[in-house]
């Protein structure tokens with residue numbers, strides 16, 4: 001089913017007997033050497049506290065093949081997905097499967113080792129970056145000094161690579177401890193032509209008590225809304241940014257997604273609730289998996305105010321606020337004009353500084 005028909009399907013029909021996801025989120029491994037203070041799954045556990053078991057490359061390849069039969073879009077995430085021992089082979093496989101869009105989430109530390117394979121396979125390369133304060137960043141990563149510099153160097157190497165097909169997104173977690181730092185991360189993204197994305201810290205499914213009603217938090221999202229209106233590259237529609245800002249309750253649509261853990265287990269209805277409907281290696285019929293989940297765990301219930309994360313909120317809002325998509329397309333076209341103006345200003349400045357003649 002093509003994406004437009006799938007959209008209409010979810011908007012109009014959304015049968016409880018069918019599972020037709022837009023997007024798969026595949027947790028390739030929960031392994032990660034970092035120790036970010038906000039690291040949390042839906043139950044508040046850091047990913048490095050979960051099972052560190054991974055499947056061999058052949059089984060991962062089978063999972064990807066089965067995912068591809070029902071999803072055009074995939075996010076490969078973790079933990080840190082580049083910790084998967086045969087990550088290069090995974091990249092080769094996703095390329096062969098010809099997804100419409102492959103997004104890769106990474107902390108960026110090992111990116112230089114796989115850059116050619118990533119450049120060949122990934123359309124959206126998402127680096128986590130929460131501050132430009134080197135000392136604070138290294139302390140948060142928890143693996144010793146030098147990590148921040150290595151990550152920044154990898155980001156710039158990824159940006160300069162010729163013949164890449166990905167766009168770069170810098171993704172920040174907004175916590176009570178880094179809000180003032182985020183303006184510099186945003187500027188760094190804009191200057192380099194990256195998209196900026198921000199999500200609140202979630203402990204389990206809820207923000208820490210210091211965020212809702214926090215003036216600095218609200219000001220930052222107001223800043224993003226006003227920048228977005230100018231056509232800057234910021235992830236999310238206007239309603240999305242306002243829901244993030246005010247922690248507005250939304251009606252979740254978890255069956256727009258298929259979330260698979262490192263061993264192939266399929267979450268029902270979502271990772272956050274954490275029921276497992278079955279293993280995609282044993283049953284690739286998603287309708288049967290949904291039916292199985294419904295039988296054992298009951299139908300999807302309406303949740304309270306929670307889960308202000310990119311996927312859960314994003315899909316709910318594009319289904320409930322379709323006009324925001326039109327606005328997003330308009331702002332994207334504005335962004336490409338803005339980007340060309342910024343590029344022209346940089347080129348003019350480089351020529352006036354004599355750099356243009358050297359390059």
Ligand code: SF4
Nearest residue numbers: 032034036039079107
């Ligand atoms: S990089 Fe991601 S998975 Fe690793 S500790 Fe930080 S938040 Fe957790």
Ligand code: SF4
Nearest residue numbers: 252270272303307312
């Ligand atoms: S809001 Fe959505 S993602 Fe969060 S627990 Fe409820 S169904 Fe799951």
